[in-house]
Amino acid sequence: MNAQVLTKQDKIIANPNCSTIQMVLVLNPLHKKYTIKRVVVSTYQSVTGTGVKAVTQLTNERNNVEGEMAYKYKIDKNAIPHIDNFLENGYTKEEMKMVHETKKIIGDDSIKVTATCVRIPVMGGHSESVNIEFENDFDINEVKKILKEAPGIVVQDDIDNFIYPMPLTAHDKDETFVGRIRRDETQPNTLNCWIVSDNLRKGAATNAVQIAEYLIEKNLL
Amino acid sequence: MNAQVLTKQDKIIANPNCSTIQMVLVLNPLHKKYTIKRVVVSTYQSVTGTGVKAVTQLTNERNNVEGEMAYKYKIDKNAIPHIDNFLENGYTKEEMKMVHETKKIIGDDSIKVTATCVRIPVMGGHSESVNIEFENDFDINEVKKILKEAPGIVVQDDIDNFIYPMPLTAHDKDETFVGRIRRDETQPNTLNCWIVSDNLRKGAATNAVQIAEYLIEKNLL
Numbered sequence: 001m002n003a004q005v006l007t008k009q010d011k012i013i014a015n016p017n018c019s020t021i022q023m024v025l026v027l028n029p030l031h032k033k034y035t036i037k038r039v040v041v042s043t044y045q046s047v048t049g050t051g052v053k054a055v056t057q058l059t060n061e062r063n064n065v066e067g068e069m070a071y072k073y074k075i076d077k078n079a080i081p082h083i084d085n086f087l088e089n090g091y092t093k094e095e096m097k098m099v100h101e102t103k104k105i106i107g108d109d110s111i112k113v114t115a116t117c118v119r120i121p122v123m124g125g126h127s128e129s130v131n132i133e134f135e136n137d138f139d140i141n142e143v144k145k146i147l148k149e150a151p152g153i154v155v156q157d158d159i160d161n162f163i164y165p166m167p168l169t170a171h172d173k174d175e176t177f178v179g180r181i182r183r184d185e186t187q188p189n190t191l192n193c194w195i196v197s198d199n200l201r202k203g204a205a206t207n208a209v210q211i212a213e214y215l216i217e218k219n220l221l
Numbered sequence: 222m223n224a225q226v227l228t229k230q231d232k233i234i235a236n237p238n239c240s241t242i243q244m245v246l247v248l249n250p251l252h253k254k255y256t257i258k259r260v261v262v263s264t265y266q267s268v269t270g271t272g273v274k275a276v277t278q279l280t281n282e283r284n285n286v287e288g289e290m291a292y293k294y295k296i297d298k299n300a301i302p303h304i305d306n307f308l309e310n311g312y313t314k315e316e317m318k319m320v321h322e323t324k325k326i327i328g329d330d331s332i333k334v335t336a337t338c339v340r341i342p343v344m345g346g347h348s349e350s351v352n353i354e355f356e357n358d359f360d361i362n363e364v365k366k367i368l369k370e371a372p373g374i375v376v377q378d379d380i381d382n383f384i385y386p387m388p389l390t391a392h393d394k395d396e397t398f399v400g401r402i403r404r405d406e407t408q409p410n411t412l413n414c415w416i417v418s419d420n421l422r423k424g425a426a427t428n429a430v431q432i433a434e435y436l437i438e439k440n441l442l
Contacts, residue, residue: 038407042263042350044300044341062283078389079265079341079348081401081415086380090403112407116350116415120265120300120341127300129263129337129350159307168299180302182311186259186333194302194337 125167165196243418346388386417
């Protein structure tokens with residue numbers, strides 16, 4: 001039920017997939033309190049997740065310049081429901097990473113995740129629409145309180161003042177932003193939320209630095 | 222259990238919301254066969270759904286020109302989880318339209334829908350990631366066959382050849398495109414799919430014309 005604990009015996013630490021890590025940051029404290037049964041996630045992923053070739057492709061397309069393509073199709077003004085290779089079961093590798101890595105990082109094989117991963121014309125910031133079913137019921141204000149107190153998370157959830165996470169405002173930030181936190185009224189113990197993080201910061205570089213800091217702090221090197 | 226039938230007594234026919242109609246086109250034939258219990262949908266909506274002011278906003282932003290804003294925030298290189306006004310329950314009007322209009326058009330109050338509606342920098346074509354739980358189990362090839370035979374739907378589901386719906390390829394088309402059709406392995410009788418349609422065609426003008434054609438054909442005017 002608890003996230004895995006590192007020891008001196010752990011010689012290789014995998015830096016997890018960027019779309020998984022920002023979701024897990026939000027799921028983990030909620031799992032501890034309410035026990036997650038099932039997650040349905042749809043992603044809105046930045047081209048920066050692919051690398052410089054994709055950034056160049058989008059930039060070229062915006063400037064009507066011909067050039068090398070990182071994707072099979074144009075990404076400008078488009079949404080491509082295809083990230084990484086397709087697997088036998090009809091899912092992409094990216095989608096199955098969200099399924100497997102979530103269980104692995106939280107350290108609970110019983111958490112079920114189904115994912116649809118989509119590339120959109122955004123530079124720097126993955127967004128995720130996440131539907132979470134818990135074993136136990138929750139109080140929506142308590143959910144917000146738990147997330148506010150969780151490390152690395154900023155709750156942006158004030159719809160009266162149009163405050164919700166967006167890739168433009170998450171860009172160049174180390175935190176993971178969560179908002180649109182509301183009860184899913186179609187079944188018991190279920191929550192909808194919207195999670196955004198700069199995939200080049202928390203999703204990659206920042207997280208690697210944080211793992212190193214943790215190892216030094218805990219004297220695990 | 223059946224979609225509502227028009228009679229001469231129906232004086233006002235509402236042209237439904239653009240994000241709802243493309244989803245219902247796919248849901249309706251599947252509901253007839255397997256009975257839908259619950260739908261979790263996340264949308265990726267084009268700025269053309271807002272109107273000319275939003276198209277101008279996006280165009281201005283792309284050209285670094287100052288101008289009037291249709292949205293509270295920049296839409297270029299962004300994803301805004303906020304379409305239409307917020308309601309008391311924390312959902313937007315757009316999200317609740319998907320909940321209520323789906324039941325109304327299919328004519329079955331027992332269908333449960335939870336929605337997250339998001340604006341992305343696309344011009345002409347709403348996309349939807351849809352998770353559908355049925356009462357009864359399905360055969361995935363039969364699902365594809367039912368959708369292939371349903372009017373107004375084109376199945377684009379050949380991942381080996383990178384065939385799936387996208388707003389760029391749905392643009393200026395009257396049909397609704399569905400692909401990424403696959404079993405959700407986290408619970409029984411559940412399906413994931415990806416639905417795209419040009420919101421200015423099927424979502425509005427084309428649908429109004431089709432309603433008029435139907436009325437003339439059935440001698441209902």
